[in-house]
Amino acid sequence: MSDSLWGFSELSAGAGWVRLAAKGVSRRSSATAYLHEMPSDRLTLALNTTVIEILFDSRGNAEGVLTTRGAIRAPQVVVCLGALHSPLLMMRSGIGPGSHLRSFGIPVRADRDSVGENLQDHPLTGVTWSGKRSEATDQSHGWETAVFSSGEVSDEELDACVLFSTVPAPFADSTSNRLSQNSVAYTMAMYLCRPKSRGRVRLRTADPSAPPIVNAPLLNDPERADLSSMVRGIELIRRIAAQPAFSEWLGTEVEPGERVIGPELATFIARNVSTMFHPTSTCRMGQDDDAVVDEDFRVRGIGGVRIVDASVLPSIPTVPPYLSCVMFAERCAELMIRDSRLDDSHV
Ligand SMILES: Cc1cc2nc3c(=O)[nH]c(=O)nc-3n(C[C@H](O)[C@H](O)[C@H](O)COP(=O)(O)OP(=O)(O)OC[C@H]3O[C@@H](n4cnc5c(N)ncnc54)[C@H](O)[C@@H]3O)c2cc1C
Incomplete structure (x- = not known):
């Protein structure tokens, strides 16, 4: 299980810190929290x-x-x-x-x-900018703050989660290639909280070592509502990024690029949508x-x-x-x- 698990303890629209699975200052996984302290005579692994x-x-x-x-x-x-x-x-x-x-x-x-x-899964997209200045601390785990919106990208309450990354996390390979390893850049990613797309898992063969056939639940709802919501999600991100507090941090939009709007933006998202691995x-x-x-x-x-x-x-x-x-x-x-x-x- 990932050692960088995070979550939220309270659920309402607004901005806040991302909560971590930790005890004191030490990160905890389910294995360290539950298994490592079990008496060995009560558990066989x-x-x-x-x-x-x-x-x-x-x-x-x-x-x-x-x-x-x-x-x-x-x-x-x-x-x-x-x-x-x-x-x-x-x-x-x-x-x-x-x-x-x-x-x-x-x-x-x-x-x-x-x-x-x-x-089901949370579909993910986002915007990446060149950075005007680098983040001062090396204590960050990368995704420390988030915003939950209500009614911004769909009619639903709590419809999108925007995550602020202190490291660049572009979605298209071409952007990753363009950003040099040491360049300062930032990403705001967003996922749909209540996606309508559905997928399925099936056997490829009866052999347990064979990978399954996965029909991923990404932007496949018949009404294409998820794609429209994700376009509105990028627009929401751009509105947040235009706030004065970000002006000393964010430079040029390198992905998708500020001229990418409307149908072009939908095409960008459809080509580069990712999963949150949920x-x-x-x-x-x-x-x-x-x-x-x-x-x-x-x-x-x-x-x-x-x-x-x-x-x-x-x-x-x-x-x-x-x-x-x-x-x-x-x-x-x-x-x-x-x-x-x-x-x-x-x-
Ligand atoms: C990279 C990544 C980052 C994530 N970050 C977060 C996060 O920050 N916050 C959050 O809330 N969620 C996060 N998630 C999602 C979260 O990890 C999962 O939702 C959660 O672990 C699901 O728990 P689970 O018990 O269903 O399955 P899992 O944690 O996947 O456990 C299933 C286990 O079964 C084992 N297994 C599978 N098949 C067999 C078999 N045939 N025989 C024996 N063993 C088998 C697997 O190896 C695995 O260890 C993340 C996921 C990924 C991949």
């Missing part, structure tokens, strides 16, 4: 091991997983391979779109069209029949399997998803402790 499929007993309840180092038996399986890989594990285990699984010779345990569907929602939680997991993270209709990661988010949060995943994991741990107490009381 199988490192450099790929999970191939979930194993089931004759009654159809999970009884462990098959991995590249053999079988691991367990009465409960908690799947947390992330939004791109959790649906693939489900599919390799026979839970997914029936005809897709049959095309790879995978026996169908539960025919679920929704597994791997509904892929894939979510491919094993969606919900109470309807199509939902993959219920509100206790249990895979519907399958005994002994929970999914606890970004794949269960019903829709992408407006903020980066790491904190939601941590919160899910803590909630799932509570539910598992509750379940084990209930089991004990029935003995």
Whole structure:
């Protein structure tokens, strides 16, 4: 997991500091926060091991997983391979779109069209300027402040997040080539908080080492609303950058370039849109029949399997998803402790 995770603790339109996963002045990842302090007699880690499929007993309840180092038996399986890989594990285990699984010779345990569907991500674009002066500190992690807007790029509340980078982060290769390594430059990037585009993840083959087929959820909504919102996002960035406070910092707009407006701006964004690397929602939680997991993270209709990661988010949060995943994991741990107490009381 990335060591540079950040997020926001309060959610309202306006400007503020980006919050970091840290204890005191030390950065924390989930591994350092949760695993490193676990007593070794309570935790066994199988490192450099790929999970191939979930194993089931004759009654159809999970009884462990098959991995590249053999079988691991367990009465409960908690799947947390992330939004791109959790649906693939489900599919390799026979839970997914029936005809897709049959095309790879995978026996169908539960025919679920929704597994791997509904892929969402935050699309990202931005503006880069040459800098008039360099930032004084080397203490910055690069993305320290952000603005959330409401109703500026779409009709939605909290519709865009503008991030201020103290290092250049251009989107087109041609701009990167033009900026010399030592040139002072700044980027303001923006992502759509509530994108309408949807994608999907599917198996390429039944081989767990094969990369999946990912239909990325970037600017593919039929109404092209996301593209229009991103054009308005660049216009919003330019309005912010025109404020007097930036005049001593920002020089010439090097990307997209101040003359790039209207249809040309839409073409620039469509060619250079990036992802925030926030894939979510491919094993969606919900109470309807199509939902993959219920509100206790249990895979519907399958005994002994929970999914606890970004794949269960019903829709992408407006903020980066790491904190939601941590919160899910803590909630799932509570539910598992509750379940084990209930089991004990029935003995
Ligand atoms: C470069 C980058 C920067 C990011 N920055 C931020 C940020 O600043 N703030 C924020 O909130 N979010 C950020 N994110 C997003 C955030 O990291 C994810 O949303 C979050 O980690 C998702 O957690 P997860 O548990 O769903 O999956 P992951 O954290 O991806 O964990 C899944 C794990 O499963 C493993 N795995 C997959 N398949 C298998 C298999 N078959 N067998 C065994 N193991 C397997 C993977 O190796 C991985 O370790 C960033 C993502 C990236 C890529």
